[in-house]
């Protein structure tokens with residue numbers, strides 16, 4: 754699947770290893786998060802990852818742990 758919003762992503766052409774750090778350590782995610790912070794499709798990317806329950810990588814400026822937290826909070830308020 755390759756959603757059309759990806760064409761506008763700030764990570765196009767950047768080594769994907771940046772978005773798949775070797776640990777869940779927040780420090781390892783900083784470089785990817787800095788790119789996501791200026792990405793014009795950050796919200797769409799995050800919602801995409803949440804909807805697919807993406808388990809790995811940085812999506813929409815969030816780590817896996819942060820996405821789990823968002824999903825928990827949404828379940829509580831639903």
Ligand code: SF4
Nearest residue numbers: 762764789792798813
């Ligand atoms: S939010 Fe981050 S991971 Fe998502 S498309 Fe933008 S730069 Fe790439």
